[in-house]
Amino acid sequence: MNIGSKVRLLHGKEEGIITKIKSGKYLEIDLGDGFSIPVLANEVVLISPEEKKIAPVAENAAPFRPRQTAPGGVVASTAFATKGIYFSFVPINDREVVLHLVNLTSWQLLFTIYGRTGANTKGLASGVLTENQSHQVTKLLLKDFESWPVFETQVLYYHPDRSPESFILEHSLRCRIQSFHNQLQKAPLLGVNAHVYQIDASSPKPRNEKIEASEIRAKMLGADNDKVAQPPLQGRLPAQIDLHLAALNEEAAGLSNAAILELQLTAFKNYLEQAIAGGLAEITIIHGVGQGTLRQEIHRLLSKHPNVANYKDAQKEKFGYGATIARLK
Known part of the structure; x- marks a missing residue:
């Protein structure tokens, strides 16, 4: 093998040109489109110039997908794949x-x-x-x-x-x-x-689709509410969440204090996971003052979460004592 030789990876389909040879054991392969990778010399094989003469293949051709046959040898129509x-x-x-x-x-x-x-x-x-x-x-x-x-x-x-x-x-x-x-x-x-x-495991909801408050409440209060699949984020996630029921489009009528707390904590947990997945560095949780129960529960959850670096009460001038700032890892 020499610089300029065309090679193929033994354990992959990538092909490229040798651009460097290091100590006789390592090669640098240019895969095209600006990609160069180092590999062991014994992990590649030379591509014979005769290969393309035997079976020429277009550079960007998609891999061959064999047609399926139904019983009796009749060619079946290939199913239209909507996911993958x-x-x-x-x-x-x-x-x-x-x-x-x-x-x-x-x-x-x-x-x-x-x-x-x-x-x-x-x-x-x-x-x-x-x-x-x-x-x-x-x-x-x-x-x-x-x-x-x-x-x-x-x-x-x-x-x-x-x-x-x-x-x-x-x-x-x-x-x-x-x-x-x-x-x-x-x-x-x-x-x-x-x-x-x-990345397309679930279908996104159309952007103009309205989600009813009753549907959100049913999901939040379900037995497996921690496993409820959240709709994909549309655009940039805001860096703060207001847990007051009015801000969550929820009503307190007919709900016990325990049910209200559960709604707020579920909204907080879902938001926190979305903020972590979205790469936010810092978030603000507006929980209000009240009797301090919601604040205590939020601080308890933050203290145990592996992706939370630290947290503190937000500036009194802006939120009073009713908000917490958390820094995410």
């Missing part, structure tokens, strides 16, 4: 991963992906994905895991013969170390081990 958009973090070595966006749906997807760190946002990738295609988004260092950005994704769906349930998908992903390792599996389409997140 994934983020796959593919380990290249013990130091780096490459993030891929994978489309297993039958939609044509127009996508944009941004990385958000605090108040700063940086464009990472954009483009069009057709059925059974993937796109390399960015390379990430594992040593910088805690400072990885929040991955903000917007997807527009298109098909000449079908109309999607919702034309746009918005998704926000902040990787957490424990859940990241739990996501390790065989990556769809790529066929290698990767940390995989499905």
Whole structure:
């Protein structure tokens, strides 16, 4: 192998050109689109110039999907796949991963992906994905895991013969170390081990759909209220939440003090998890003064949460003694 040789990874489908040879054991491979990765020399094989003469393949062709046959050998129509958009973090070595966006749906997807760190946002990738295609988004260092950005994704769906349930998908992903390792599996389409997140697991509600207060109350008071799937965030999550019933669009009529407290705490828990997932650094919880029960419960939950760095009463001049500021990790 020499600089300029075209090679393929043994344990993946990536191909590239050797740009550097280090100590005879390590190679640097240019995968194209500005991506270069270091690999062991024994982890790649040379691509023979004869390969493309035997079976020429278009550079951006989607992988072949075999047609299904019904009993009797009749060709069955391929089902239209409405779900199957994934983020796959593919380990290249013990130091780096490459993030891929994978489309297993039958939609044509127009996508944009941004990385958000605090108040700063940086464009990472954009483009069009057709059925059974993937796109390399960015390379990430594992040593910088805690400072990885929040991955903000917007997807527009298109098909000449079908109309999607919702034309746009918005998704926000902040990787957490424990859940990241739990996501390790065989990556769809790529066929290698990767940390995989499905970003279209649930259908977003149309933006103009009104959610009735009775529906929210039923979900909050359900037996499994901690497991209730929250509707996806539309735009940037506000940095504060007001837990007064009027602000939550709830009424106290007919509710006991315990039921009111449960409503407020459930709203707080849901907001806190969304704030953490959304990458907010600091949040303000307006709980009021009252008898102090709600404040005490919120402080108790904050003190036990692994993603809360610290908390304190907010400035008296602005909120009196009725609010708490929490800093998130």
